[in-house]
Amino acid sequence: MPDSAIRPRKEFGKTIAADITHRLREEIIACALPPGEPLRFDVLRERFGASFTTLREALTALAAEGLVDAQEQRGFRVAPVSRQDLIEITDARVLVEVELIRRSIQRGDDDWEIAVISTLHRLKRIEQRDPEHPLRDPEWKIAHRQFHQALVSACGSATLLAIRAELFDRAERYRHLSANFRPRPRDKAGEHQAIMQAAISRNADLAVQLIETHIRSTADNVATYAAHLLDTE
Amino acid sequence: MPDSAIRPRKEFGKTIAADITHRLREEIIACALPPGEPLRFDVLRERFGASFTTLREALTALAAEGLVDAQEQRGFRVAPVSRQDLIEITDARVLVEVELIRRSIQRGDDDWEIAVISTLHRLKRIEQRDPEHPLRDPEWKIAHRQFHQALVSACGSATLLAIRAELFDRAERYRHLSANFRPRPRDKAGEHQAIMQAAISRNADLAVQLIETHIRSTADNVATYAAHLLDTE
DNA sequence: CTAGACCATATTTTCGAAAATCATACCGTT
DNA sequence: AACGGTATGATTTTCGAAAATATGGTCTAG
Known part of the structure; x- marks a missing residue:
């Protein structure tokens, strides 16, 4: 029922x-x-x-x-969108997320590793099943959100996690903004895989570098393909 | 009228x-x-x-x-208070404020310098006039808030400034919490003066270090003198 | 023809009554 | 006495009407 x-x-x-x-x-x-x-x-x-x-x-x-x-x-x-707002959100996300990844890698226990691995696994399954525009798939969105959430979940600060979640939502809106005009998504699956491996192997510097690239290149993508929506403000 | x-x-x-x-x-x-x-x-x-x-x-x-x-x-x-919450707010403040001070020092123009100097001047005037418990004085609170606000005002990110303001408010509540039990305030005037000088002379590393100490020692003070209010949770 | 005042309409903002929900005390049963 | 259910009062939550405010158009004076 x-x-x-x-x-x-x-x-x-x-x-x-x-x-x-x-x-x-x-x-x-x-x-x-x-x-x-x-x-x-x-x-x-x-x-x-x-x-x-x-x-x-x-x-x-x-x-x-x-x-x-x-x-x-x-x-x-x-809330209106603008190039400046996108830049600010991106910078703020990098600042916070980098810190939280570091803390999570340092503090994460077995449960954290399991959460990271399993959320990535689910994300990849969904991508296999339906390899087209992922943002149109609500399940992909949830799985993607949960993977990134899992990565930082062991940081130990509910305060910073709340700030991070807010910035993530605001960034996701910009991704949707450009989704209709983006020709084809780049290799996010590979990036997620690499981030997971760096995190699990406790290579904080590498994980941080990969996350920063991940966030910034996504934002660059938005700025490129949603340019006509950002400059008319 | x-x-x-x-x-x-x-x-x-x-x-x-x-x-x-x-x-x-x-x-x-x-x-x-x-x-x-x-x-x-x-x-x-x-x-x-x-x-x-x-x-x-x-x-x-x-x-x-x-x-x-x-x-x-x-x-x-x-919202209830707790030792853990105080620690999280303090850590988050350090993370954000350090970044914003750096950016402001790098980007600040003449108007920024004037704002920093004049807000500190007003703060010192109020402290001279009435050298007792400053948190009881609404004017001191406003002036203190405005000085710290001025320091980071040139950072160029409204997004991060909003986050900072929220954390500042939450931290200020903890300061009030311990104000009634604190025997005598330490030398905040000197700290503020040193921070101002480091900022104006564009010594970012020093300013960052002073700000971090300022934030953390304030929080330590709260944790000490409001201990009986934090552990009963 | 423009600027400003005025009115009519559209929209937001505020209010207190009414509905929904929770907390507590009471009662009967085991 | 312990337990479970239920009635009762306290409190929160929701609603649509009414008040306050903004918007847009019209008219008049300069």
Whole structure:
């Protein structure tokens, strides 16, 4: 029996507000709600079936995450994109992720190694099964997120992990932005494999270098293929 | 004519929700609302004169900043404190602030130098005038915040500045926590002066080292004098 | 023809009542 | 006495109406 049979309203989290926050976040990251799009209450009300104030709570939370732009007395809109913002997010990600990889490699135990290996394995399975544009596949997105999450999960700082997760989401939105115009994805599978091996063999310097390249080349890709969307701001 | 004559409701920001977010943030940082304190709506309603939903919006925003703990279906409370949390905030601050100081020293122009010098000057003036417990003085708090803000203001990344500001607020709460038990403040004035000089003379390595010591010794102080508040968790 | 004031409409923001949920005390049963 | 279920009160969460504010267009004066 599919549990969708008993799905009255809420799916993620117990409150409607938390659920809508989650759904809105996903739609913004996937660019189903395009950057700069005004978020008017009557439209959202129809789309999500919630009241003004519940929607307002969700939008306020997303504004704090940097995915929504709150313009006082003039409503909300999806956070706009810009080349500068992409650069800042990339730099911040490198700064944080490099530190967390180092800490994880130093502190990671058996469970951490297992998590890294198994999340990569699942990611590769999904890529085999369906070797085309991966960002269109929700399962690939989840598996990709979980692999990168696993890599840093042993760092020991919930504070830095939360910051990292926020930056990851904001970067993922930019990847979606360029996904429709990118001719063919480069060899991410190979990069992920190499990162995993460096991490498991506790070669921190190599892992750090690979991660930085991974993040920066992804951003370069976005800047190239979404250039027409970044310069019109 | 003082503009307080025409202050019907709002003070900071144009919406009541933004105003209440600001006021709640200040009270939490100052530990006027102590860590772990339940934030019940009828109490807040009386204290701030706003409705349920407006308060809810403010609390949701503060939860995203890490100052409030949202327990789904069971309300909100002031974020609890712990030794582990203090360590994480301190480490994260060092990571970010060190990077931002470097960038600011490299990129800062004349206006940056002027901002650093003038904010420190104001801070010293306030300290002369009233040499006792500085955290009790709202003016000192603002001046202190502005000096540290000025130091990193030329870094060129609004993204990292926002992260830094959040961590600064969370750290300031811990400083307030121990302020009542600390016998006498150490020589912060001298430290600030040395940091300013290193920054202005573009000695990045020295400035970075001084900032790191500044942050860590402050945290050590908190851990010492607020120990009884951190271990009971 | 332009600038500014004014009105009408669209949209956001706020409110308190009502619904949903949780915590507690009570009661009956074993 | 211990346990489990249930009623009751306390608290949070959600809703749509009402108030506040912005937007866009029209008219008038210069």
